[in-house]
Amino acid sequence: MVRVDGEDVGGTSLIRVRDLDKTYRRGSEVIHVLQGLNLDVDAGDFVAFMGPSGSGKTTLLNLLGGLDVPSAGSITVAGDEITHMSARKLTAWRARHVGFVFQMYNLIPVLTALQNVELPLLLTRLSPAARRRHVEMALTVVGLGDRMRHYPRQLSGGQEQRVGIARALVSDPTFLLCDEPTGDLDRKSADEILDLLSQLVREYGKTVLMVTHDPRAAERAHTVLHLEKGTLVEGVQGRRR
Numbered sequence: 005m006v007r008v009d010g011e012d013v014g015g016t017s018l019i020r021v022r023d024l025d026k027t028y029r030r031g032s033e034v035i036h037v038l039q040g041l042n043l044d045v046d047a048g049d050f051v052a053f054m055g056p057s058g059s060g061k062t063t064l065l066n067l068l069g070g071l072d073v074p075s076a077g078s079i080t081v082a083g084d085e086i087t088h089m090s091a092r093k094l095t096a097w098r099a100r101h102v103g104f105v106f107q108m109y110n111l112i113p114v115l116t117a118l119q120n121v122e123l124p125l126l127l128t129r130l131s132p133a134a135r136r137r138h139v140e141m142a143l144t145v146v147g148l149g150d151r152m153r154h155y156p157r158q159l160s161g162g163q164e165q166r167v168g169i170a171r172a173l174v175s176d177p178t179f180l181l182c183d184e185p186t187g188d189l190d191r192k193s194a195d196e197i198l199d200l201l202s203q204l205v206r207e208y209g210k211t212v213l214m215v216t217h218d219p220r221a222a223e224r225a226h227t228v229l230h231l232e233k234g235t236l237v238e239g240v241q242g243r244r245r
Contacts (some may be wrong), residue, residue: 055231103172162193
């Protein structure tokens with residue numbers, strides 16, 4: 005269940021955001037991007053964030069993923085309050101809890117699919133054999149078990165995004181943050197990626213938070229939230245698949 009009213013529900017939410025503000029300064033001007041935002045997301049939810057360009061969607065994702073720090077308020081994930089963590093602790097927290105999926109895939113062209121997916125695991129203490137097992141499992145989950153040795157240039161856009169999702173999954177993160185994951189794909193490839201994200205939620209119990217401009221993508225989510233003037237407004241309930 006997703007809530008935006010800040011009502012205390014006994015601390016059962018996986019993600020708990022309270023009174024979140026984010027402001028930027030442009031010379032003497034103060035720009036309020038997020039204002040007093042509250043959000044509760046339970047494990048296994050699939051949430052889509054929509055809103056016009058510049059409404060703060062990506063800013064919110066960056067805050068939830070520990071890539072940016074709020075001007076005020078708190079963010080708690082799986083019992084960890086991340087707002088005031090040191091940079092070192094936040095880096096370790098991200099590696100353990102967050103899988104990022106980007107619009108432009110961000111694959112390294114001189115590395116194979118296997119090597120791209122393995123990158124997050126190089127920061128862990130896993131043995132090479134254990135890393136290989138994790139990578140093979142992640143690529144199999146996204147349907148690319150037969151493309152492990154392929155380079156990005158040998159893959160379609162949809163397959164590249166699947167590699168990106170496998171990379172996000174390989175460390176078994178607490179939740180996935182997807183920033184316009186279908187924005188650079190044709191309709192067929194986009195639908196295949198959305199099918200995969202829905203499958204990860206339905207069959208593997210993953211929690212997915214997705215920024216999108218595409219109403220058809222948002223339909224896949226359990227809940228659609230709109231950013232309006234720095235606050236969240238709950239939209240139409242999506243279809244659980």
